[in-house]
Amino acid sequence: MRNYALSELCHRLPVSLSELNIDKILASGQVFRWRKSGETWFGVTGSRLFVLRQDPTAVHYTWHDMGDNMSSEGEESKKDPISKDDREEEVREQLSDFFNLNIKVSELSGAWSTDGHLTSLVGEHAGLRLIRNDPYECLISFITSACNNIPRISSLLLSLSSLSEVSHSISNTTFHPLPPISIFSQPGMEDRLRKLGFGYRAKYLVSALTEVQERGGKDWLMGLREMSLADARVELCSLAGVGPKVASCVCLMSLDKHDAVPIDTHIHQVAIKFYKQPKRSLTPALHAQIEEYFQECHGDYAGWAQLYLFYSNVTNKGSHATNPAKAVPDENSTLESSEKKNKAEDSSERKSKTEDSSERKSKRRKSGR
DSSP states (O other): OOOOOGGGOOOEOOOTTOOOHHHHHHTSSOOOOOETTTTTEEEEEEEEEEEEEEEETTTEEEEEOOOOOOOOEOOOOOOOOOOOHHHHHHHHHHHHHHHHTSOOOOHHHHGGGTTTHHHHHHHHHHTTTOOOOOOHHHHHHHHHTTTOOHHHHHHHHHHHHHHOOOOETTTTEEEOOOGGGGOOOOOOTHHHHHHHHHTTTHHHHHHHHHHHHHHTTHHHHGGGGGSSSSHHHHHHHHSSTOHHHHHHHHHHHOOOOOOOOOOOHHHHHHHHHOOOOOOOOHHHHHHHHHHHHHHHHHHHGGHHHHHHHHHHHHHTTTTTGHHHHOOOOOTOOHHHHHHHHHHHHHHHHHHHHHHHHHHHHHHHHHOOO
């Protein structure tokens, strides 16, 4: 990858830095397959590779289509009759949709004026906003996020992407879309994921994505956008590896449930420190209680408010969440460290199962059974 000059990126998406700051958004723990070189960001959404750079008045960009309609930077594909102008408009709309630009943070913040702490964060982190991710990618990302950190999540998802047969290379770096959902039902997929470093998460991904495919695949996931938050969350929580936090992340960041409030350790700490919420173990019941509190405080866009609280908390602690681009290895780099981590997790998992089994045997002996 290399740093692009603004003059090399011949398309513009007019937007102020106060409404959209790609450096903050793409490094905020919402998406994990974007990488940065200098002032330039590279990332794949759907089957399209974007190259982005920002100045105070606009996001400058170019793109490369991958797959059957492969084209280079807006050139009309021979296999696709769409005109160049229509293609450019389609791409502009895709990028606007990805960054949720139909929603103005400046308008949302007015409804939060009674929360002095949140209001100060909106000013401090101007340009931060929620993206509207693809539900398929979002689900995979947050199942992978369990007991994980952002640099490693990024590394794992880039490794998973390399299983796709579709690719595009620029600046000596190869980019892939995610592989098709059908790959998760292939024999031996769990072992392949474990070799990539997913550890115990491999079985959850295989089970969850196989179930999604049986329910209708990506169309089923997109259909969750038409459901209420409560109903969509119930559907997601019926999948392996998906609890309240993961379901809330998917609902908020890909299913248009703007009032969903994911409660992790960071938000729990914020809720205790600034909002007088209970200081006890974060159970599903407490998750629901804190979410309801934030919904009452921050209204229909409580999930957007949560983003500012989360980002501020991890930034102030110097978390890796603020610097994923610097920590993500090249997609073609060695998987040795991932394999070591995988072995350690597998060992821990086996130890846990052994301890659980011993505990059950002990209880049976004490009860005389």
